[in-house]
Amino acid sequence: MKKLLLNFSLIIAFLFTTNLIFAQYQLTNSGFENWEGVSQKKPGLFGGTISGDEPTQWNSFVTAQVKSSTFASAIDEKCEPSTDVRPGTTGSKSAKIWSTSVLGVVANGNLTTGRIYGGSLSATDASGNYNFSDPSSDAAYKHSFAGKPDSIVTWLKFVPKSTSQMARVSAVIHENSRYQDPEATTYTNIVARAQHNFYATSDKGWQRISVPFTYEGNKTPAYILVSYTTNATPGEGNENDALYVDDAEMIYNSKANSVSFNGVNFSGFNKNTYIYYDVEMPNGTMPTNVTATVDGVSATYTTSIDAANYCATVVVKGGDISVNSGNYHTYTINFAVPKVTVNVASANNTMGSAYVGTVGTTSATITQGTSTTVTAVANSGYMFKNWTNNGTVVSTDATYTVTANENTNLVANFVKVYTVTVSANNSAYGTVYIETEGQTSVAVEEGSSITITAIPNEGYRFSAWKNGRVNVSTEAVYTIESITEDITYTANFAAKTISDLAFEITDIEYSDIDNGTFSNTASSTNSEGTITYAITSGEEFATIDATTGVVTFLSIGSITVTATQEAWGDYLETSVSYSLDITPTGIEESTMDEVTIFAKSGAIVINCNETANVDIFNMGGALINSTVCYGNESIDINNGIYIVKVTIGNNSKVERVIVK
Incomplete structure (x- = not known):
């Protein structure tokens, strides 16, 4: 029996630990890739043992429970793994079930997440023949389930003897109490049910069958009983009707059915379109509230509003989001940004004109919060002063880029102007400017003041500002007050001279x-x-x-x-x-060509043709040596600077020598 095999429950529990949480929202072994050998001894003295293979966490007739030995024939092998798999699958196996005939009575093929019970000789007796899910049963005969899916999708291949026969898929989610299918009484523990009878395809091939769940009240799911049978009605059909089952999946919808802004339904919404552009709102205002309806019974949604970027976002998450993080859909609604008008005008058309964008255009409609360029053009003899908006100065630039968040009326203001020009009488003598270096001619507003500056070059001086031949000012930096006419001033520079020092x-x-x-x-x-x-x-x-x-x-x-x-x-x-x-006081210098005086290392040398008196003075004028020289004489002396006086008769010669 399967129960005996489940004595290895610790090993099996380990193998399915990683799938436990996911299995609460999906069926365990839903691809029928995992199989196990099972066996059961039939009740009665001559029952014998039946063995076979059944999908892990799924049960068929080998593991069926019977009321007594009278119904021992119900325990039979009518399920096996098959390599006939649905198109596009990544698996290699499917489950095959088939019907048998006992004494002319057809026993349907049956595969369930619960357990099969046989206890009546009448195939249609719901109180004696059924599949059941019981929380008190062994884990192999019940399937825990926590989700609220919207549908169950299964790939099925029905191969009946007669094309008029129908197979059946049934999925019932129930609370934490016993449930059986078919029902012999009224069950109040049903959370939702998805049941469908279907024919074989014309070629008896694979078909994808989706069955929606119908929910009965707001109850908490605990278990699910899923059953596939070869015949929709017990006891009908033919022997060897076969049903192949592959890749069963619970579907949790995660899309929006509708979206509303400030309680008003968004008429252009489509659940399969995820980005919207230029959605119009009344008066161009952003919504303050966004709501949605969703297509999933357990789906949830969140919304956000980005007023700065004129968009809203709706994110819908499927009921299995906790184990299937990719099951969500995001809808982005970009609202049409409101339009505003920018108007321009000249305060006095005699003085100048104004336009927005292109010449001649005085009004432009732009997207709120964006920019456009306005331009003021002064006529001859006038100057642009500023742009005003309702009397408030907004710019002093003739070409002005305005960002408009509302309708805007700009006025270009102009004033009468005069030209002030300065120059130097000679550019080599100095430079001149008006207000800013390098600026020698400017247009100024009537009645205004302006400062002119003259800077002489090296070797030159500023003398005066002149208007023609008339001196205006001797100040190099001069402010012209209250200008009411065109002015041309010349800075006069002159070369500097040396003094009579x-x-x-x-x-x-x-x-x-x-x-x-x-x-x-x-x-x-x-x-x-x-x-x-x-x-x-x-x-x-x-x-x-x-x-x-x-x-x-x-x-x-x-x-x-x-x-x-x-x-x-x-x-x-x-x-x-x-x-x-x-020179020292009292020493008179004269010259004698026949006498030479010079220095050498450590001595002073005197050359003369006759006897001479030699006096040597230091630089302070003190006599430090006096001697008589006969012809040529070398006088030893310390290094230094000396005054040497050589006297012959009434004549003398004085020289300064340096002894090194």
Whole structure:
């Protein structure tokens, strides 16, 4: 018996664990690919054992239950796997059931998710012969079910002896209590039923049969009893009528039957069309509420409204969505965006004109929230000022892109204008502009003010703005107030000159030197630029006060003093210089061609033709060596700078030497 085989329930439970949740919404082994060997000993002393194959989780006559040994003949093999499968299947097997005849009484072929019961000699006795589903039965004889499908689809091939015969498919979902088919009494635990009798095709081939479920109240499903029989009426038909069963499927509809906006039905809706465009709404307004009706008894739906993009979405999900995530349909409704009108006009047609889009067009209808371009054109002698919308300035650009969310009336405003032009008397002397660098001619509104600027180049100065020969202003940056006519101004530039900078002392004598310092200042007649002083040659012999020009001597030598007056007003930077020789006091220099004085390493060499007196001074004027030279003489001395005086008779020669 199948019951005996189910002692291996732990193994079978493991094999079907992964399908358990899915099986609550679909039939287990619905493709009839899995089979198991079953057997049962017939009741009675001489019953014997019947063996055969039945689809896993499905039952036929080998596992039938009989009332007594009187009905032992009902236990029989009338089901087997077949390789005759429906077209397009991915499987390799179907289930074949067939009818038999016992003493001239036809016993229909029968395959069920429940269990077959035989207990009456009358084939049509519903109280004695039926299929049943009982929650208290063994798991092999009941099928748990949690879904509320809309139909059951099965591929069936009916091969009867007589084409007038009909086969039958029956599916009944029931609550957590016993149910049998056919019914011998009234059952109140029925959730839904789908039952259909059908003929064979003309070629006795495969046919896809879809049977809708009819629901009886709002009850909670717990089990399902599905049965396929070779004959619609028990006991009818012929021996060896055959029925092939393949790929049974529960269908959960997931489409919308209708959609409504703000309670008004969308007349253009079709459940098989998923995207809609330019759906008109009253006054172009977006709906605030979207509802739908669905074609699935357990289907659900959600809606969303995207006001910014003028669209709404309806998503319908089948009742098996928890185990079949792809069973949904999305409907997208794109609403027609409202239209608005943009009108333009000139405030004064004498001053200028206006158009929208193309020249001559003063009104345009556009989609709400989109943009269009309006243009204002000023007539000669006038200038565009601004665009206004109901008196409010919206743009100062003559060409203006307006985004319209409502009907819009734009007015182009113009004003009387005058031209202001500036130039330089010589572009090499300087540059000029109006308000912005590079701008030398502008149109300005009547009565307005504008600033003009003159910038002299290096070495030049600005003298005045002129209107023809008339001086207007001596300010380089000048604001023209309340303009009421065309204006042309010229900036006059002139070249700058050097000042008459000069030192007070021009003929310098030794008597001008006072206790190691010397003072000589410079000045000019017209320039007020600051004067500074510097030693530009001979810095090692003296220092100078940059402000007063006072020179302080450090040692014997020659220096150059330069006074510099900075550029100021019309005058360029000006410099003058004087030179000064610094010698020790009391040493008078003369020359004798026959005497040579020079230095060598560590000594001073004197060459002369006769006896000479030699005096050597340091740079401070102190005598550090005095000797008599006879002809040629080398005088040892430390490295340094010295003043050497050679005297012969009344003549003398003085030279500065550097010993290294």
